[in-house]
Amino acid sequence: MVGALGRSLGRTRARLAEALRRIVPSHKPDEDTLEALEEALIGADVGPTVALRLVENLRRAPVDDESPRQRLRAAMLETLTRSTAAGNGPTERDGLPDGRPQVIVLVGVNGSGKTTSAAKLGARYIAQGRSVMFGAADTFRAAAVEQLEVWGERLDVPVIAHQPGGDPAAVVYDTCEAGRSRGVDVVLIDTAGRLHTKDNLMAELAKIHRSAAKVIEGAPDEVWLVLDATTGQNGLRQAEEFLRHAGLTGLILAKLDGSAKGGVALSIAETLDLPIRFVGTGEGIDDLAPFDAEAYVDGLLGADQ
Ligand code: GDP
DSSP states (O other): OOOHHHHHTHHHHHHHHHHHHTOOTTSOOOHHHHHHHHHHHHHTTSOHHHHHHHHHHHHTSOTTOSOHHHHHHHHHHHHHHHSSTTOOGGGSOSSOTTSOOEEEEEEOSTTSSHHHHHHHHHHHHHHTTOOEEEEEEOOSOHHHHHHHHHHHHHHTOOEEOOOTTOOHHHHHHHHHHHHHHTTOSEEEEEEOOOOSSHHHHHHHHHHHHHHHHHHSTTOOSEEEEEEEGGGHHHHHHHHHHHHHHHOOOEEEEETGGGOSOTTHHHHHHHHOOOOEEEEEOSSSTTOEEEOOHHHHHHHHHOSOO
16 A cells, blocks of 8 residues: 555656666666666665665676565665664654653754644644644744644644744743643744854754753754755755754655655665654645655555565
8 A cells, every 4th residue: 555655755756667667577687777777866866875875786686686676675775774764763752751841843944844844743743632832933934923823723723923023032932931831742843944144043043942941951852854855965965054053853854745856865864864754745734744664665666566
């Protein structure tokens, strides 16, 4: 059965399909086929290092290798699981031991899908029976606050917001405070992505951390980077930047459904020591799936192994 994650990889799968068709059982792929595969993999944004390794693995396979596609699948899985990419971590826990809210901060560049992902996470946690509160710390964009308020209304989740242009760290403080005093299980904070310089960004995120910690010891518990899967390798460079500065604990790969560059999860696994927690599979509130390495690889390669 193809799940939402598999379906969302349709465009990426289509990009790989022709090269994959040339890899047939009980035949060692010839050089042309391997070159076409390497090109297709790079086009799907698995990154040059991973593409080369996957193709080399097939090139060095025994002549009588019965199933080069199985070999490819195993090598992809190995790339995903040897890093922390496939780890799902403590994201689904039932509140924290001392009863305080779990604080999750979403960071990422403008338009990557933070607000939408906050709403989707909210819906997910509510479905699990946990209470949720949103903090609209993207004070740069009035539309972001409104967007979150619309989701809040729909989900019946309170939203803590200040005036546009206000101090994001103050919103974080107030949200954590309100979350704690009202005894909510999960506080989800949407931040702004439009910061002009790296120093600016670093200072802003550090301030947000301090604000959360002032109210709730040990917060934030999670800082997840929301990465737009359609941006492929460029997104990865952004991710490295955030990784250096933002104390990330995980990543959400949004817009996988709209991307033909969905191979980027392999590239993430190769270059960032960061678990992919969820993938965005559409614009709807339920279009968020936990990252599952096997479903992902099967989604890339198609079912007919
Ligand atoms: P933000 O600026 O980072 O908060 O980004 P938004 O949450 O406003 O998202 C920007 C656009 O991407 C919106 O039009 C969303 O509907 C869309 N979007 C977000 N996540 C997904 C996804 O997983 N799939 C698709 N197809 N669109 C998404």
